[in-house]
Amino acid sequence: MTDTASQARNADKAKSISGYLASHLRDYGLLFALIAIMVFFQIVTDGTLLRPVNITNLFLQNSYIIIMALGMLIVIVGGHIDLSVGSVMGFVGALAAVMIVNWNVPVALTIPACLVVGILIGAAQGYWVAYWKIPSFIVTLAGMLVFRGLSLWLLEGQSVGPFPRSFQLLSTGFIPDVFGVGRPNITALAVGIVAAAAIVWMGLRKRARNKAYGIEDEPTAFFLIRNAIVAGALLFVMYKLSTFRGLPNVLVTMGILTIIYAFLTEQTTIGRRIYALGGNVKAAKLSGIPTERLTFLTFVNMGLLAALAGLIFAARLNTATPKAGFAVELDVIAAVFIGGASMSGGVGKIVGAVVGAFIMGVMNNGMSIMGIGIDYQQVIKGLVLLAAVIFDVYNKQKQG
Amino acid sequence: MQTLLEMRNITKTFPGVKALDDVNLKVTEGEIHALVGENGAGKSTLMKVLSGVYPKGTYDGEIHYDGQLAGFAGISDSEKLGIIIIHQELALVPLLSIAENLFIGNECAKAGVVNWHETFRRTEGLLKKVGLNEPPAAQVDSLGVGKQQLVEIAKALSKDVRLLILDEPTAALSESDSQALLDLLLELKAQGVTSIVISHKLNEVRRIADTITVIRDGATVSTLDARKEPITEDRIVRDMVGRDMSQRYPERPRRAGDMLLEVRDWNVWHPEHAARQVIRDINFHVRAGEVVGIAGLMGAGRTELAMSLFGKSYGRNISGSVELRGKAIDTSTVAAAIRSGLAYVTEDRKELGLILEESIQRNVTLANLIDVSKSGVINEAEETKVAERYRAAMNIRTPSVFQKVVNLSGGNQQKVVLSKWLFAGPEVLILDEPTRGIDVGAKFEIYGIINELSAEGKGVLMISSEMPELLGMCDRIYVMNQGSFVGELSAVEASQERIMSLIVTE
Known part of the structure; x- marks a missing residue:
């Protein structure tokens, strides 16, 4: 009798775990996909992928994609799309180069001016989308052409550079080791330990609160494994970085922005309202949400982040070229969709978009190290994007 | 006079709801038959059964059309026999011309190539028939609702209609447009077209209908012959709502307080x-x-x-x-x-x-x-x-x-x-x-x-x-x-x- 009862309880427990897994397959799947891809390339590149110098490069190479993916996720959650970000990024980079190199404007003035230009570009596009209800696809397609043309015009078809050292630091600088040891870089290690501890501590705190409110939570085993992987990976990466040149400035920028936007989308009323507006714009409007203003703001924010990405990209190349940012919007959008956002809006997470961008980045990097041609790289990236979305749709159909 | 359509003992169930329960409807050739009842009484469901929107096999009962046992797998089946239904929400493509709309899915074409000359010629003839004075190339969304309704009827005529079903044709029309439409229905009747009209407007029903069938709660309540004796609106209303209040509502002390909203x-x-x-x-x-x-x-x-x-x-x-x-x-x-x-x-x-x-x-x-x-x-x-x-x-x-x-x-x-x-x-x-x-x-x-x-x-x-x-x-x-x-x-x-x-x- 007790046997059957405990069996039933075990069966229940197993069912709830598998049920939990099924409903959160996307979240875990993404994390494991990233790990699997990294392990794969680590093996086939004979350990080159995770060398300290390559890890540093991975961050430098992908920083601008990740920064724009943050904004793109919000635009897509709001039910729109922005095709102009690659061109805007190129345009702002060109503007910075012309200002600093040709007009001798100080760097400290150029950077805020360029960010303001990004905001204005976002506002100009968002205005038509939000208040005139012109499809964002069309408005931003137009923007893509316009700003591509304007970068060419601004640069007069030439590359402009190089930048002064102070501007380059934006991208290629490293946080100096405050402890003065140098190698291993104690600052990087310390940041890694603090960040890992913070992630685990916040996870535990949320878990405790959920328990207090009787909210169902992920099974303990899952919680432990997931946190162990995330904290472990973080410490590993930081250790590797510390044995090279320490924390890249961009990584810090990226990390802080990711935390800010994750907080904004998940914890604040404005974030909640953007999800509501993307999920059902009519219902959101009838619930008193200023849907037009919010849509407008998502594009303003996107413009700001595209401008920041433009500065970082130009700083990394140490020159502004007319081709900068070409087709980058596609990588950004792909990262967001690989990260689990839905084309119809209302669904998607910041962390997902960041992981999606890393998946793309690691694949680019790994395939390049392997010497795979750019032709095959494109094909493989395309298939990965398709597979990720098919996986989403299949999952949803199975649940529904 | 000959019976054109007879629907016998039609029963249609949706999960958990019996939408139609043993409904009978008999329509004589050449008449205008009005179908009346409250919202949700089952009128539209009955017409969907007839036109094949709900295909044969998804309902019980028999449909006899033109002396033969019929049953349709889809709308195209019923349209082949001349049964055309015009829904309350018009099924026109707003950005196409009248001519294109009239022959949509039924184009005057040879091997897939449209003969525009023939299309326009036939459109003009049909528009004349329904009394619509608009060029065949006019875009449909430039027309008012009343004229769009006429385009729908012209479209039905292009398919050699024998039994025309109109679901609330005047609901969205102004008074004068409604009158014009009713006149057109009487004229079509004179030309031998049989119609079933679903309507809430009893004055209009009284004006054009030869026979009136009242449906309530998915069942036929009565069939009244207006040719034999004049039918009063009161009589129809009584049949439409004549159910006893069997549902229960929780009791509440009724008290109105201060003025709140004005x-x-x-x-x-x-x-x-x-x-x-x-x-x-x-x-x-x-x-x-x-x-x-x-x-x-x-x-x-x-x-x-x-x-x-x-x-x-x-x-x-x-x-x-x-x-x-x-x-x-x-x-x-x-x-x-x-x-x-x-x-x-x-x-x-x-x-x-x-x-x-x-x-x-x-x-x-x-x-x-x-x-x-x-x-x-x-x-x-x-x-x-x-x-x-x-x-x-x-x-x-x-x-x-x-x-x-x-x-x-x-x-x-x-x-x-x-x-x-x-x-x-x-x-x-x-x-x-x-x-x-x-x-x-x-x-x-x-x-x-x-x-x-x-x-x-x-x-x-x-x-x-x-x-x-x-x-x-x-x-x-x-x-x-x-x-x-x-x-x-x-x-x-x-x-x-x-x-x-x-x-x-x-």
């Missing part, structure tokens, strides 16, 4: 057709603790009235005043209307009321995030507490408040919408068809919730197409027709017959 001289124009007035000079009030109903047929303008009041969500050139407890309130935006103490529970909860892919919790707090947040940061634990409170109070049946609302039944979804608006803390709730599409048990629970609101001194304005529901729940009922209030009845005076006759006599 709306004066409310006028609204159509958002796209600037010349069309949708709401005309409406005045009404709701007292504290009062449940006030708005009765009317579909298209009377009830939802438009509610939405125009709620943050000008519908219409343009809105004028009039809204007062709450004697003070003018701001209803210029939805947010302002909510702050002023109004809430509007929409008719279409899936399209307008809920974010289906979000959790119950997130839907409940959506209209009042301020109360679960501090300087813009949401306290999710507090939010869960709120959701749990409403889950218990409303008896929302769900394993958890984190469940997506898309997974809930209609009744439970409606309770989530109600929770959302109660959490917004309104003084007056406008409920638009609050029990549409939900089962009897959940209806009873919702009535209970409405009564509790009234006991708390809130005002409830309830729009419903189910008259027994209004009669069972309301202290007062306004009767609305074509954008105006045409009568006001107290609970004591109100009856289905009186409401119906206020609507149909103008």
Whole structure:
């Protein structure tokens, strides 16, 4: 009798775990996909992928994609799309180069001016989308052409550079080791330990609160494994970085922005309202949400982040070229969709978009190290994007 | 005279509902046959069975057409035999020309190549037949609704119609357009076309119909022959509503308190057709603790009235005043209307009321995030507490408040919408068809919730197409027709017959 009862309880427990897994397959799947891809390339590149110098490069190479993916996720959650970000990024980079190199404007003035230009570009596009209800696809397609043309015009078809050292630091600088040891870089290690501890501590705190409110939570085993992987990976990466040149400035920028936007989308009323507006714009409007203003703001924010990405990209190349940012919007959008956002809006997470961008980045990097041609790289990236979305749709159909 | 169509013992069940129960309909060749009944009586379902929208095998009973046992697998089958149905929502492609619309799916073409010359020639002939003086190349959305209706009829004629079915053909038409349409139907009759007309407008029915079949609750009540004896509208109304009030409504002490909401001289124009007035000079009030109903047929303008009041969500050139407890309130935006103490529970909860892919919790707090947040940061634990409170109070049946609302039944979804608006803390709730599409048990629970609101001194304005529901729940009922209030009845005076006759006599 007790046997059957405990069996039933075990069966229940197993069912709830598998049920939990099924409903959160996307979240875990993404994390494991990233790990699997990294392990794969680590093996086939004979350990080159995770060398300290390559890890540093991975961050430098992908920083601008990740920064724009943050904004793109919000635009897509709001039910729109922005095709102009690659061109805007190129345009702002060109503007910075012309200002600093040709007009001798100080760097400290150029950077805020360029960010303001990004905001204005976002506002100009968002205005038509939000208040005139012109499809964002069309408005931003137009923007893509316009700003591509304007970068060419601004640069007069030439590359402009190089930048002064102070501007380059934006991208290629490293946080100096405050402890003065140098190698291993104690600052990087310390940041890694603090960040890992913070992630685990916040996870535990949320878990405790959920328990207090009787909210169902992920099974303990899952919680432990997931946190162990995330904290472990973080410490590993930081250790590797510390044995090279320490924390890249961009990584810090990226990390802080990711935390800010994750907080904004998940914890604040404005974030909640953007999800509501993307999920059902009519219902959101009838619930008193200023849907037009919010849509407008998502594009303003996107413009700001595209401008920041433009500065970082130009700083990394140490020159502004007319081709900068070409087709980058596609990588950004792909990262967001690989990260689990839905084309119809209302669904998607910041962390997902960041992981999606890393998946793309690691694949680019790994395939390049392997010497795979750019032709095959494109094909493989395309298939990965398709597979990720098919996986989403299949999952949803199975649940529904 | 010969029988063209006979539908025998038609029974059609949807999961959980018997929409048609042993319905019989007999249509004689060359007559105009009117089909009347309340909203939801089963008229449209019956016509969908006939035209093959519900294919053979999904219903019980027999259809005899032109002396032969028939049964259609789809619309194209019934159209082949000349049965053409024109739905209430017109099925025209707005951006194509009249000529293109007339022959859509039936093009004058050889090997896939359209013969435009032939198309235009035939279009001109058909337009002449229906008396529409427009060039065949005119784009359909440049025409008014009345003319579009004529295009639909011309389209039916192009398919060699023998039995023409019109579902509420005059519902959206002006008086003169309606007259023209009725004349056309009489003319088509003279040319030998048999018609079935579904209508709520009994004066029109009396004018054109040879035979009238009344359907109520999915069953045939009577078939009246207007050629033998004149049929009075009273007679038809009695058959339409003549059911006894078998549903039960929870009891509530009726007491009207202080004046709460007062709306004066409310006028609204159509958002796209600037010349069309949708709401005309409406005045009404709701007292504290009062449940006030708005009765009317579909298209009377009830939802438009509610939405125009709620943050000008519908219409343009809105004028009039809204007062709450004697003070003018701001209803210029939805947010302002909510702050002023109004809430509007929409008719279409899936399209307008809920974010289906979000959790119950997130839907409940959506209209009042301020109360679960501090300087813009949401306290999710507090939010869960709120959701749990409403889950218990409303008896929302769900394993958890984190469940997506898309997974809930209609009744439970409606309770989530109600929770959302109660959490917004309104003084007056406008409920638009609050029990549409939900089962009897959940209806009873919702009535209970409405009564509790009234006991708390809130005002409830309830729009419903189910008259027994209004009669069972309301202290007062306004009767609305074509954008105006045409009568006001107290609970004591109100009856289905009186409401119906206020609507149909103008």
